Amino acid sequence: MSDIVFAFQIGGKSINPEEVEDEALLEEINYVVATIYDQVGDLVCPEHKEAPRFLCTGNNFDDISVETHACCQKLIKEVKKRMNV
Numbered sequence: 001m002s003d004i005v006f007a008f009q010i011g012g013k014s015i016n017p018e019e020v021e022d023e024a025l026l027e028e029i030n031y032v033v034a035t036i037y038d039q040v041g042d043l044v045c046p047e048h049k050e051a052p053r054f055l056c057t058g059n060n061f062d063d064i065s066v067e068t069h070a071c072c073q074k075l076i077k078e079v080k081k082r083m084n085v
């Protein structure tokens with residue numbers, strides 16, 4: 001299991017995926033998480049052994065942009081390569 005951390009900010013509201021009880025909302029979140037997992041997998045930084053973190057922001061779930069945070073540029077570069085951006 002990877003240590004990838006996700007944070008969501010939708011419509012100006014922070015959402016903690018672990019506290020969401022609304023099923024429809026959870027489904028949206030899980031879809032985004034699964035998509036990123038598919039691309040990035042269990043990537044960790046070869047140097048710092050840290051997993052990347054993702055901040056997903058947007059007005060709604062149809063309009064999400066993903067911001068990558070990581071311990072160093074090297075890991076960010078690797079993430080972007082895998083995500084094809």
Ligand SMILES: [Zn+2]
Nearest residue numbers: 045048071072
């Ligand atoms: Zn690193």
